[in-house]
Amino acid sequence: MHEEPLPSQDATPDDFEDAHAGQGLWQACAELLAQELPEQQFNTWIKPLTAQVAPDFSKVTLLVANRFKLDWIRAQYGGRISALLQDLYGQPVTVELALAQREAVVRTYVRPAPAEAPAPSETLYASAAAPASEEGMAGGFRTRLNPALTFDTLVEGTANRMARSAAMHVAGSPGHLYNPLFIYGGVGLGKTHLVHAVGNKLLEDRPDAKVLYIHAEQFVSDVVKSYQRRTFDDFKARYHSLDLLLIDDVQFFANKDRTQEEFFNAFEALLAKKSHIVMTSDTYPKGLANIHERLVSRFDSGLTVAIEPPELEMRVAILINKARSEGAEMPEEVAFFVAKNVRSNVRELEGALRKILAYSRFNQKDVSIQLAREALRDLLSIQNRQISVENIQKTVADYYKIKVADMYSKKRPASIARPRQIAMYLAKELTQKSLPEIGELFGGRDHTTVLHAVRKIGAERQQLTELNQQLHVLEQTLKG
Structure with a gap:
């Protein structure tokens, strides 16, 4: 062509x-x-x-x-x-x-800004908080729900099956089992989609229910504003009266004592009145840093489920379904090409799709593998040069047939601890991450734990032929 x-x-x-x-x-x-x-x-x-x-x-x-x-x-x-x-x-x-x-x-000219914006502090966030969305109204109550994010539009696979099942149970019978429901996993794996789906399903069944979706940063902002304006009665009336609270990325509560105190109070009030709470985080409850112990124990008191990075078939299905929702058709061979090259999470997958469709529309070309190569040339080039710790964890987990979540869990049986040590060794060998950074990505482990794993696997590689062969296969797989 x-x-x-x-x-x-x-x-x-x-x-x-x-x-x-x-x-x-x-x-x-x-x-x-x-x-x-x-x-x-x-x-x-x-x-x-x-x-x-x-x-x-x-x-x-x-x-x-x-x-x-x-x-x-x-x-x-x-x-x-x-x-x-x-x-x-x-x-x-x-x-x-x-x-x-x-x-x-x-x-006159905007130069590239290499650094992301710093995370807002608890005291300054209110000045930069986004205005509340007018979308998602139910009975005059602003829910902040995205009506497009439902169980029907969520692609199911082994990576999210358990979390989806638990979320559907909560949506069908809130206030009973799995309260709170704590969903954790890496960035862009569909946690936000899942919590929106819970809220939308409950409102479909009970239009009068008071449901609120909120990001943890917005909760921080609301706490700050209530202190500044002395409007805590309004704050409590809003949060303590909910039937369902959906809150994203609770790890943002770290080091914010006033926010944690108010969330603890809201948490207790909601559970006392049989309301349901669904939370998401980038790590499991006990892996959260700088969160009060009593709050962590509440997070861990219901059901905790992980969402894994999607497998190949699931990534292909996501691409094809998302393209259709955008009014476009993606040939299956193109979907497989993209899915094989974008492995880490759903958000990056959808971002790649958007880039392909935008490139196709702007240049008046049909979607093809060649067009996908052109549209994603920067991403593919970076991928060829860099190997992420997340990809190492996924590859090692697949190879040894364990869950990716086991890489940052506290489980210690040999069937899990051994692959985890191998993944730490490869992370040190194949990335530029420091020992503390690697430890943080493996569930907040101390750098000495990583150092022990690196030295142990490195020494055994010299002695054990089978281990050396396994590491060679893993390295070649990661380097593509």
Whole structure:
């Protein structure tokens, strides 16, 4: 199949079938950012932007409401916006920021910003909190639920089967078994989808139920505001009266004593009135750092379930289903190509799909393996150079037929401890991570534990032929 060249810098919008190709360029960029950023960040900083695109696509001017937002967007997102626009267009694109009311350009070129925004502190977060979403209203109560995230739209596989089953049980009979339900796993594995599905199912059965989905950072913000405004009665009336509380990423409560105290009080109040609580985290309860012990014990008092990285077949199904929901068809061979190269989580998988579809629309090309290679060239290039600890854990777990969750659990039988030590050894050999960083990624273990594993496996590799062969296979698999 003949591939058309990317548009040159001398191109004009007339060269494209879409008369609004300039806006299409920004829209494609915004769609990719929506997949990369947490919803709250995207809605606050990116969604309100208006873009003015030069006729030759060489410059994109983003109009911002005020100087505070302008400086923040330039510092935190400017580099990524530039990179995505260049990736979509095929040539460098100058990004300018201007105040919308005056249209006075105050920054001419946005250089890449290598560092992510620092996590907001408990005392400062309120000033940067996103406005509450108007979506997800039930009986006049703002639920913050995304109606598109249901059990029907969640692809089931061995990676999430137990968590999905527990979540469906909670949705069908809240306030009874599995209270609280604690779901943990790595970034982008579908935890948020699952908790939204619980809320949407309960409201389908009981439209009058008071359901609230919230990210832990928003809870922190609400606590800060209630202290500042002395509105704790309103705060308690809101949270203590719920029938179902769905809260994402409770690890963000770390080191926030006031927030933990208020969440403990809300937790006790809800359980006393037979309301249900569903939480998510990036690690199991006892692996949470800087969370009060009494709160951890509450988290662990119900049912704790893990979501694993999706297996190949599940990744293919996710891609095909998600493409259809976007109004596009993805050939099965393309889905297999993407699924084989994007293994870590669902969020990255969906981000890759969005990038392919945006690249396809902007360049007026059919979705094919060759187009997927072009659209994902940066991702594939980085993947060829880097091996992640998460990928090592998944590969070793698959090889020795254990669960990925066992890599960061406290279980110590030889059938689990041995593969875990091998994974730690490979993480030290194949990544640039320090011993403390590796320990943190293996359930918060001390660096001395990692050092012991590295030395032990390294010594045994010299003596045991079978172990050396196994390590060789694992290394070749990881290096692709």
